[in-house]
Amino acid sequence: MIAKIKERAQRSSYDAIVIGSGVNGLSAAITLVSQGMSVLIVEGQSTIGGACRSLPLTLPGFSHDICSSIYPLGVGSPFFRSLPLQAHGLKWIHPDLPFAHPFEDGKAALFHRSIEKTADGLGLDSDAYKKLFYSLNPDWDEIAPLMLKPPHLLRYPFGLAHFGMKALMSASVLGKRKFKTKEARALLIGVAAHSALRMDAPASAAFALVLSVAGHLVGWPFPEGGAQSLTNALISYFQSLGGEILIDAHVESISELPQSHLILCDITPRQLLEIAADRLPGYYKQQLQRFTYGPGSFKIDWALDAPVPWKNEDVARAGTVHIGGTLEEIADAEAQVVQGKHPERPYVLLAQTSLFDRQRAPQGKHTLWGYCHVPNGSTFDMTERIEEQIERVAPGFGKIILKRSVLPPQRMQEENPNHIGGDINGGALSLGQLFARPSWRAIPYSTPVPGLYLCSSSTPPGGGVHGMPGYYAAQCAIHNWRF
Ligand SMILES: Cc1cc2nc3c(=O)[nH]c(=O)nc-3n(C[C@H](O)[C@H](O)[C@H](O)COP(=O)(O)OP(=O)(O)OC[C@H]3O[C@@H](n4cnc5c(N)ncnc54)[C@H](O)[C@@H]3O)c2cc1C
Structure with missing residues (x-):
């Protein structure tokens, strides 16, 4: 397998490699490639999209969303809204x-x-319902960035006070x-x-x-045609910007990857412990081991x-x-x-x-x-x-x-190895893990290993199809690399 990924990749080195092609891996990859970086996505499965895929699971002519299906946070995602996804087939x-x-x-x-x-x-x-929901901020463009932002980036937490x-x-x-x-x-x-x-x-x-x-x-x-249509629009846009993807390429260890400045992992802490065991310091391993599903x-x-x-x-x-x-x-x-x-x-x-x-x-x-x-x-x-x-x-x-x-x-x-024990959110959504996801670090996406990041739903703002963890992780990675 070591030779396989390196042999199949078009280049011997990249600016960034993203492990996993879920919506967060794709969002990270798009954010990186749109900065002019060379980006490779490495996906273990034979189809792209992780928990955002559709397959003919039952009878001919029937198409089923194998995991997620309904996307309030997808249609409202500030990141997805910034992309030309309609031009790439999303309806x-x-x-x-x-x-x-x-x-x-x-x-x-x-x-x-x-x-x-x-x-x-x-x-x-009737009145109690109106009072509750009219009292919350009625403008999505104001409230979405607050709700979908990781705690460390909230510049105006008082804006959340009433809601919070x-x-x-x-x-x-x-x-x-x-x-x-x-x-x-x-x-x-x-x-x-x-x-x-x-x-x-x-x-x-x-x-x-x-x-x-x-x-x-x-x-x-929901996307016309199924969850896969959202993934297809994201991958089509990624490829239109010059991004490359390998499927059937399960990563056992990050040492199997071609050289790159950045590695962003669309996986959960338990898998990071497996594929980067020899690189992570003991104290960080312990923090990841405490992460609960x-x-x-x-x-x-x-x-x-x-x-x-x-x-x-x-x-x-x-x-x-x-x-x-x-x-x-x-x-x-x-x-x-x-x-x-x-x-x-x-x-x-x-x-x-x-x-x-x-x-x-x-x-x-x-x-x-x-x-x-x-x-x-x-x-x-x-x-x-x-x-x-x-x-x-x-x-x-x-x-x-x-x-x-x-x-x-x-x-x-x-x-999908991200679904540890069937957990569909990349880790429990408890109060502690909403703020410390996956651990208490100033920048939750970064790891103590330079250039190595987590970008999955195990990072803020957590589960759901909105791409914000991938987008924020890539922003952090780009910032740290350049400065
Ligand atoms: C049954 C179910 C129903 C859901 N319903 C909804 C819903 O209706 N609406 C909603 O908003 N959210 C829903 N969710 C949650 C949502 O789908 C997830 O939070 C989101 O898709 C997670 O995206 P991700 O990119 O973080 O991870 P994933 O989509 O899990 O992607 C991770 C990718 O990494 C790959 N991978 C893992 N390990 C490796 C490795 N070692 N090497 C290479 N590749 C690897 C996996 O194969 C996968 O493709 C649902 C989830 C499930 C499972």
Whole structure:
């Protein structure tokens, strides 16, 4: 393998090499190459994009997003917005409703782009909803750089004060304090639970607020044709600037790479410990060893004979659907996962993109994307429990399944070594690790080895498809190299 990567690369040396072609590796690589640097991306898999890929997992004509699918922080990413991605084939699709939260009794809480319309559906909580979301900064161009910036770059932290006071609360407390109805509370908790934290954990409310504010201001869209279309637009732009990429090139050790001034790693701390073990000083190794990973995810992709038969027809207007019942029920399910248990009634996230994007499935047929959280490294099969949850709000769902593809935590990690034990965020999103990600360093992307950087979702601002860790890591690397 040592000779292989060096032999296959077009040059014997580069200004920069990026290990991994996830959105953060691609974002780092674009930032570097756009400065006129020679850049090589080295990707272990046979397809590009890491957790941002689409593949025909089930039947001919069906295309599935193998990992991520819905991109509020992607469409709102200040970095992506600075790139000509539309000219490279990216088209965002906005469903009628960003998300919906159906209940077993046939009712559903509906999240609209408009704060006003969302509030109108929340009865007694209408005013409380408006008060909460109008009080947060209503201008995305002002709030996005703050929300997507790493803590060490926040020049105006007082701009976050109002937001931060609420964001530091637990989602359960914020939901119960602000709202009385099960609908409003469920809308909030359904978003907070994306974090895979306990819902009584400090700062779990931050995820509800960031993603809800994004939903109102920029939507929860997805790329036409699937996640792969975003990756393809990024790689097309990278190559148009002269960047080079090698696939099927898993890096066992950084000594296998051609010479370069900079190496940026789109991998998590545990992998950095493996590929750079002989270069990292002991104290830094210890810091990385203390980095913790969050719960795993159990993912299913379905090929369906028809749209999901929701009890509440309005749910078919939403791109994303949160299932799991009330605030208390979801909080209980997520707490069980953190305690190492498998909830009978898991909190389930679904995306029904084929309802709005005809490129995903043959005429009249549909895809469905979904997952639930499980303990890290779990080997328990959650298929039945996930499908039972869907049946409760969409009776007859089982009858329309043509085929399913199941991705438990262990296989998720086999297919992408960044998904340690099925953790999809590159490390737990706990309060401590939001600030010290992956360790307490003035510049979290740098390592004690000159020229060696981390640029994955294990660095600020963390998980999600927005490219900001890659962009910031590359900016730091360029700055340190030049000055
Ligand atoms: C099931 C699932 C659902 C998700 N849903 C969403 C969603 O809907 N919206 C959202 O915003 N986010 C979602 N996420 C999270 C989001 O996808 C990730 O936070 C983000 O894509 C991480 O990007 P990354 O570049 O840091 O890492 P990755 O995308 O994981 O990329 C890392 C790359 O490095 C490669 N690599 C690793 N080790 C090596 C090595 N030694 N040599 C060479 N190559 C290597 C891997 O093969 C991979 O291609 C989801 C994630 C998963 C798994």
